[in-house]
Amino acid sequence: MKQVYPTFILNKNDDSEHPFLVCVPDMEIFTEGDTFADAIEMARDAIGLTGISMEDNKEELPAPSDQTTAIAKVKQDTEDIDFSQGILTYVDVDFSEYRKKVDTKTVRRNVALPSWLNYEAEHAGINVSRVLQEALMNVLNIKRNI
Numbered sequence: 001m002k003q004v005y006p007t008f009i010l011n012k013n014d015d016s017e018h019p020f021l022v023c024v025p026d027m028e029i030f031t032e033g034d035t036f037a038d039a040i041e042m043a044r045d046a047i048g049l050t051g052i053s054m055e056d057n058k059e060e061l062p063a064p065s066d067q068t069t070a071i072a073k074v075k076q077d078t079e080d081i082d083f084s085q086g087i088l089t090y091v092d093v094d095f096s097e098y099r100k101k102v103d104t105k106t107v108r109r110n111v112a113l114p115s116w117l118n119y120e121a122e123h124a125g126i127n128v129s130r131v132l133q134e135a136l137m138n139v140l141n142i143k144r145n146i
Contacts, residue, residue, distance in 0.1 A: 001061075001094070001095050001096060002092060002093070002094040002095070002096075003047075003051075003061065003064055003092070003093055003095070004064055004090045004091065004092045004093075005024050005026050005027065005043075005047055005064045005065075005090065005091055005092075005093070006024075006025070006026065006064065006065055006066075006067065006070035006088060006089075006090055007022060007023070007024050007040070007043045007088070007089050007090065007091045008022070008023045008024075008025070008070075008074050008083040008084065008086040008087065008088055008089075009021070009022050009033075009036060009039045009040070009043075009086050009087050009089060010022075010023075010081065010082075010083055010085060010086030010087075011036075011086070017034070018032035018033060018034055019034070020032060020033040020034070020035065020036055020038070020039035021039075021081060021083070021086070022039050022042060022043045022046075023074055023081075023083040023086075024043055024046065024047055024091070025065065025070055025073035025074045025083075026062045026063075026064055026065050026070070026073070027046075027047060027050050027051075027062060029043070029046045029047065029050060031043060031045075031046045040089065040091055043091045044091050044092075044093055047091060047093045048093050048095065048098035048101075048102070049102070051093065051095045051098070052095060052098060052099050052102070052103065055095065055099075061095070067088065070088065071084055071088070111128070111132065113128070
């Protein structure tokens with residue numbers, strides 16, 4: 001699922017290591033970047049990580065706010081930094097693609113095969129796990145990430 005979240009980027013205008021501060025109010029995310037482009041990438045990464053963590057915990061992803069609501073949300077918490085003085089931009093994240101990119105751990109699954117089929121696969125030097133992965137991707141119409 002692809003979403004586009006309003007994101008505020010504030011340039012501190014100083015010589016600090018990370019002069020660009022980032023706030024994604026819909027997900028209560030705060031991060032920072034070295035450049036404006038880096039700040040957008042850091043926002044995308046933080047949104048992606050937060051989103052897949054929410055999905056893993058069976059939590060519903062927040063719907064992206066419209067501009068007026070995003071500004072109202074960010075103005076609620078101006079105690080330390082007033083992000084409403086920053087630049088409002090929109091950051092897109094494809095959560096399915098993001099998960100493929102970062103969630104690369106393997107999991108063990110028990111698969112039952114007839115003994116004769118297992119024998120044939122072993123003697124042919126076929127990697128059954130690889131064949132199963134390819135078959136599942138084909139059935140689910142999913143392309144492998146390169």
